[in-house]
Amino acid sequence: MKSSRSYGSARSMLCLVITLMTGCVEMQPSPSLVVSKRTQMHMGTLVTVTAVAPDKNRGDRAIQAAFDEIKRLEALLSTWRPDSELSRVNAEAGLQPVQVSRETVQLVIQSLDIAAMTQGGFNIALGPAIEAWSVTERQHIPSDVELQRLKLLVDWTSIQVNRERRTIYLPHKGMRIDVGGIGKGYAADRAAEEMRRAGAMGGVVAVSGDIKTFGVLPDTSGFPVGIQHPRGEGAVIAVIDLKDEAISTAGDYERFFEQEGVRYHHILDPLTLQPARACQSVTVVAKEGVIADGLDTGIFVLGPEMGMALVEQLAGIEAIIIDAEGTMTVSSGLRDRMHAP
Numbered sequence: 001m002k003s004s005r006s007y008g009s010a011r012s013m014l015c016l017v018i019t020l021m022t023g024c025v026e027m028q029p030s031p032s033l034v035v036s037k038r039t040q041m042h043m044g045t046l047v048t049v050t051a052v053a054p055d056k057n058r059g060d061r062a063i064q065a066a067f068d069e070i071k072r073l074e075a076l077l078s079t080w081r082p083d084s085e086l087s088r089v090n091a092e093a094g095l096q097p098v099q100v101s102r103e104t105v106q107l108v109i110q111s112l113d114i115a116a117m118t119q120g121g122f123n124i125a126l127g128p129a130i131e132a133w134s135v136t137e138r139q140h141i142p143s144d145v146e147l148q149r150l151k152l153l154v155d156w157t158s159i160q161v162n163r164e165r166r167t168i169y170l171p172h173k174g175m176r177i178d179v180g181g182i183g184k185g186y187a188a189d190r191a192a193e194e195m196r197r198a199g200a201m202g203g204v205v206a207v208s209g210d211i212k213t214f215g216v217l218p219d220t221s222g223f224p225v226g227i228q229h230p231r232g233e234g235a236v237i238a239v240i241d242l243k244d245e246a247i248s249t250a251g252d253y254e255r256f257f258e259q260e261g262v263r264y265h266h267i268l269d270p271l272t273l274q275p276a277r278a279c280q281s282v283t284v285v286a287k288e289g290v291i292a293d294g295l296d297t298g299i300f301v302l303g304p305e306m307g308m309a310l311v312e313q314l315a316g317i318e319a320i321i322i323d324a325e326g327t328m329t330v331s332s333g334l335r336d337r338m339h340a341p
Contacts, residue, residue, distance in 0.1 A: 052202035094173030118298025185293025246289035278303030
C-alpha cells in the first residue's frame with residue numbers, strides 16, 4: 001500500500017500563532033502607543049510586520065521601511081530570481097569567482113560558520129540533493145547511487161569566499177548555494193533595524209515563521225509566541241514571551257510525504273543525504289534571527305543529545321528539542337520562561 005502527503009511550511013504556522021496571540025493585545029493598546037500590522041508577500045512567503053509607535057503615521061512608516069528592506073535583500077539573495085547575486089554565483093559554478101555585495105559575503109561567511117559549529121548539519125550547498133528528493137513536487141526517493149553522485153556537489157567546505165575581494169566561487173560545475181535556511185532570519189533582523197530607525201518603539205517581523213522582535217507590546221512584558229506541536233496540526237505546546245529576541249523552528253512536518261508508512265521530509269543529513277531522523281522539531285531562541293534560523297536546522301541534524309549539548313555551550317542561545325519519540329527537552333535558560341498557551 002502506498003500513500004503520500006505533503007504539507008505547507010510549519011514556519012507559517014508559527015507566524016500564525018504569534019498573530020493570534022498578539023491580536024487580543026492589539027485591540028486595547030496603551031493610550032500613548034499605537035499598534036499597527038500589515039502582511040505582504042516577499043521571499044516566496046507571507047511576511048507580517050507589527051509596529052508599536054507613538055502614532056499611526058510613524059508606525060506605518062516603520063512597517064514600510066521593513067518591507068522595503070526585505071524586498072531589497074530579496075534582490076540580492078533569492079535564488080528564485082535569475083538576476084540575484086547568488087543566482088549569478090551559481091551560474092558561474094566551476095567557471096569563475098563572482099563579485100557580490102558585502103552583505104552577501106557576510107551572510108555566506110556566517111552560513112559557513114554555523115555549518116562548522118553544527119559539524120555540517122547546516123549546509124547551504126545541499127540544493128542538488130534537495131532537488132533530487134523533490135519532497136513537495138515529485139516526491140521521489142532517490143537511490144543510493146543517485147545520492148552518491150551528488151556528494152561532490154554538496155560539499156560546503158569547498159565553497160571559496162574572499163572577503164577582501166568580495167567574491168564567492170563554487171569550484172564544481174553543478175554546485176549551487178541557497179541561503180533560504182538562514183536568509184529569512186537575516187532579513188527579519190535587518191528589517192527590525194530599519195523599523196527602529198523609522199521611529200518604532202517595538203515590533204515584530206515574521207518572515208514566514210522566522211520571527212524577530214524588539215521592544216514590547218503595550219501593557220505586556222514582551223511578544224508572546226506559541227510553539228507548534230510537531231504532530232498536532234494547529235496545537236501549541238507552550239508559549240514564550242520574547243523581548244529583543246528572535247525565534248525559529250525546523251521540523252519534519254514542514255514539507256514531507258509518506259510512502260508505506262515512512263515519512264520523508266526536506267531536512268537532509270549532509271553525511272547520508274537522507275532525511276535526518278533523530279528529531280521531530282527544533283526551536284531556537286537567540287538575540288539574532290540569522291543565528292536562530294541557521295542553528296535550528298543544524299541542531300535538528302545533530303540530534304537531541306549533541307544538539308542540546310551545543311546549545312548549552314553557546315551564550316545567549318536557548319532551544320526546545322522534540323526527539324523522534326516525541327520527548328521534549330528544554331535548555332536550562334528557557335525552562336522558567338515557558339508557560340501554557
